[in-house]
Amino acid sequence: MCAIASEPSEASAVRRREGPLPEKPLFTVELVIFTIRADRLHVLLVERADQPRKGWWALPGGVLDLRRDDSIEACALRKLAEEAGVHPPYLEQLKTYGSRDRDPRGWTATTVYFALMASERVQLGGNQAAGWVAVQGDRVGLDLALDHARILADAVERLRSKLEYSHIAVHLLPEEFTLPELQRTYEIILQQPLDKSSFRRRVAQASMLEEIPGKLRDGSGRPAQLHRFRDYDRRTFFPRSISRHAR
Amino acid sequence: MCAIASEPSEASAVRRREGPLPEKPLFTVELVIFTIRADRLHVLLVERADQPRKGWWALPGGVLDLRRDDSIEACALRKLAEEAGVHPPYLEQLKTYGSRDRDPRGWTATTVYFALMASERVQLGGNQAAGWVAVQGDRVGLDLALDHARILADAVERLRSKLEYSHIAVHLLPEEFTLPELQRTYEIILQQPLDKSSFRRRVAQASMLEEIPGKLRDGSGRPAQLHRFRDYDRRTFFPRSISRHAR
DNA sequence: GAAATAGTGTCTATCAGACATTATGGC
DNA sequence: GCCATAATGTCTGATAGACACTATTTC
Numbered sequence: 001m002c003a004i005a006s007e008p009s010e011a012s013a014v015r016r017r018e019g020p021l022p023e024k025p026l027f028t029v030e031l032v033i034f035t036i037r038a039d040r041l042h043v044l045l046v047e048r049a050d051q052p053r054k055g056w057w058a059l060p061g062g063v064l065d066l067r068r069d070d071s072i073e074a075c076a077l078r079k080l081a082e083e084a085g086v087h088p089p090y091l092e093q094l095k096t097y098g099s100r101d102r103d104p105r106g107w108t109a110t111t112v113y114f115a116l117m118a119s120e121r122v123q124l125g126g127n128q129a130a131g132w133v134a135v136q137g138d139r140v141g142l143d144l145a146l147d148h149a150r151i152l153a154d155a156v157e158r159l160r161s162k163l164e165y166s167h168i169a170v171h172l173l174p175e176e177f178t179l180p181e182l183q184r185t186y187e188i189i190l191q192q193p194l195d196k197s198s199f200r201r202r203v204a205q206a207s208m209l210e211e212i213p214g215k216l217r218d219g220s221g222r223p224a225q226l227h228r229f230r231d232y233d234r235r236t237f238f239p240r241s242i243s244r245h246a247r
Numbered sequence: 248m249c250a251i252a253s254e255p256s257e258a259s260a261v262r263r264r265e266g267p268l269p270e271k272p273l274f275t276v277e278l279v280i281f282t283i284r285a286d287r288l289h290v291l292l293v294e295r296a297d298q299p300r301k302g303w304w305a306l307p308g309g310v311l312d313l314r315r316d317d318s319i320e321a322c323a324l325r326k327l328a329e330e331a332g333v334h335p336p337y338l339e340q341l342k343t344y345g346s347r348d349r350d351p352r353g354w355t356a357t358t359v360y361f362a363l364m365a366s367e368r369v370q371l372g373g374n375q376a377a378g379w380v381a382v383q384g385d386r387v388g389l390d391l392a393l394d395h396a397r398i399l400a401d402a403v404e405r406l407r408s409k410l411e412y413s414h415i416a417v418h419l420l421p422e423e424f425t426l427p428e429l430q431r432t433y434e435i436i437l438q439q440p441l442d443k444s445s446f447r448r449r450v451a452q453a454s455m456l457e458e459i460p461g462k463l464r465d466g467s468g469r470p471a472q473l474h475r476f477r478d479y480d481r482r483t484f485f486p487r488s489i490s491r492h493a494r
Numbered sequence: 495g496a497a498a499t500a501g502t503g504t505c506t507a508t509c510a511g512a513c514a515t516t517a518t519g520g521c
Numbered sequence: 522g523c524c525a526t527a528a529t530g531t532c533t534g535a536t537a538g539a540c541a542c543t544a545t546t547t548c
Contacts, residue, residue, distance in 0.1 A: 023313045024271040027345075027356055064345075066270045066354045071346035096343040096358045098274075098311075099318035107313045109274055109356070111343045180527070198510055200528075215519095221526025222518040427500070445537055447501075468499025469545040 025098060025107040029075045030061030030148075032094065032112060032155035033084060035119040036172045036185055040134045042119070043152060044084060045142070047129040052104045053145035059152070060084075060130065061110070076113040083130060085123030088115040090171035094155055102147045114155045116171040163189055167208050170229045178216050178224035179203065272345060272354040276322045277308030277395075279341065279359060279402035280331060282366040283419045283432055287381045289366070290399060291331060292389070294376040299351045300392035306399070307331075307377065308357070323360040330377060332370030335362040337418035341402055349394045361402045363418040410436055414455050417476045425463050425471035426450065 033044040046060045060083040069075035073093070080088055091113055098109030124130045133140050138153040162168055169185045170177075183199045203209060209227040217223040280291040292304045307330040316322035320340070327335055338360055345356030371377045380387050385400040409415055416432045417424075430446045450456060456474040464470045 024274050025311065025313065027271050027274065064272065064356075066272065066347070070348075072343060072356060074346075093342060095340060096319060098358070099321075100313070101317075109311075109319060109358070111345070111356070178527085195511055195513090196527085197512080197529075201510080217519075218526070220520065220524075222520095222528080224527055425500085442538060442540085443500085444502075444539080448537080464546075465499070467497075467547060469501080469547095471500055 025109045027064045028110045030059045032114040037119045042132040056145040057142045058145035088117045090116040118174040176226045272356045274311045275357045277306045279361040289379040303392040305392035335364045337363040365421040423473045
């Protein structure tokens with residue numbers, strides 16, 4: 001039994017005992033953090049402080065630290081805490097991108113996670129410039145470093161397809177929200193209007209929300225009932241696709 | 248700009264110029280290859296020829312080769328050719344597993360792909376013992392090395408959930424097949440009987456198959472019309488979930 | 495003709511979409 | 522009262538599931 005050596009000298013010793021160790025790709029973790037602001041889907045981007053593509057806008061993330069990170073997901077959570085100061089209500093592994101030529105440093109592998117959260121919860125407190133950028137279609141109005149535009153497009157597609165049959169949009173809202181706000185969130189992401197009656201029937205059937213006796217008042221019109229997500233851990237799925245048959 | 252050095256000595260030179268290079272996890276690719284044999288879902292397993300867990304049964308795969316593999320997917324295709332002698336009709340990235348303790352060698356990251364193919368197309372020609380093992384539920388009747396039981400369970404779950412709304416089961420059959428055979432494939436994987444009329448209506452609506460003027464004869468009963476998958480590249484989806492409302 | 499399997503037709507309960515109607519607040 | 526928005530009620534076309542029926546082969 002042999003363990004990965006933590007010092008280069010030990011690694012060389014292992015290499016002599018067991019033959020040449022394989023060269024490894026540089027391994028990084030990146031994050032696609034979505035939120036809703038001002039009726040638009042936004043993604044968190046940072047200005048790269050290091051090479052490669054220093055100064056370009058990019059997805060937050062960085063190199064895995066074998067000493068601090070027990071797992072890839074732990075690394076993603078650490079970077080989320082560093083970049084956004086939060087433990088996100090929803091985190092899911094998206095995909096791993098790895099090739100010889102996606103990064104000028106050479107062979108890299110990057111596991112990408114995507115997170116959903118209410119923008120109010122985020123503390124942009126990193127040491128680098130960071131900000132929310134509106135998503136239009138499946139892209140952003142900036143040139144992104146490396147293959148990050150492609151990664152973002154994949155993440156947006158995954159978000160949309162998951163919204164068709166799951167409840168995960170609630171994680172984009174604060175803990176208390178109204179049904180019209182939730183419906184609006186779906187409409188923003190799916191980019192199409194939804195029927196109010198059908199939407200509420202669907203949400204009610206999933207029985208994933210509970211009413212809060214208080215009320216929310218708007219600038220005009222009848223106040224809307226506040227709701228809370230019933231069980232943050234339970235996975236609720238809609239029995240049918242939401243928007244595939246929409247007008 | 249610096250590239251990953253291919254020789255340890257060059258790597259050291261780079262390290263001196265740019266500060267300490269981060270330690271990297273060992274990066275491997277593993278495959279979950281499914282097929283249907285004798286009315287059962289089977290997965291391809293190999294007996295490990297190397298440490299760790301030498302002699303145990305495990306998913307096929309191995310360490311990424313920075314020199315030969317241009318990308319992670321290219322590595323998966325190379326290993327598929329080595330283990331099963333085929334370019335598979337369906338290959339999809341499943342997930343990446345990475346942690347300090349999932350492998351006695353220390354920190355490893357493993358990107359897992361899952362493939363579907365007709366068992367007739369597979370040439371078990373590797374240099375190691377390999378064979379098809381029946382899947383019961385979401386596991387196999389053997390103890391698997393490392394965390395491969397968990398990986399297999401995740402792959403079976405993904406296969407099942409994808410079958411609910413996609414056509415991918417056709418890739419488990421030979422190029423020409425009958426509708427009863429396709430339906431049987433769905434029933435085997437979903438582990439529940441499906442209504443013949445509803446199934447055929449669904450397949451017809453997706454218009455993903457075309458008839459072949461020839462016929463297949465069985466041991467008994469009326470011969471069934473042979474069909475062919477219309478477009479191997481097009482992605483066809485069913486408008487509604489298949490079995491969620493089944494009896 | 496009987497058995498076995500392939501393939502089609504029909505009925506019905508369900509339900510998503512559409513849209514009308516009612517409810518409740520501010521002004 | 523008027524406006525704006527929230528929330529509910531009702532109608533209808535579409536369809537998945539259930540199952541009966543017909544078709545075509547072997548024995």
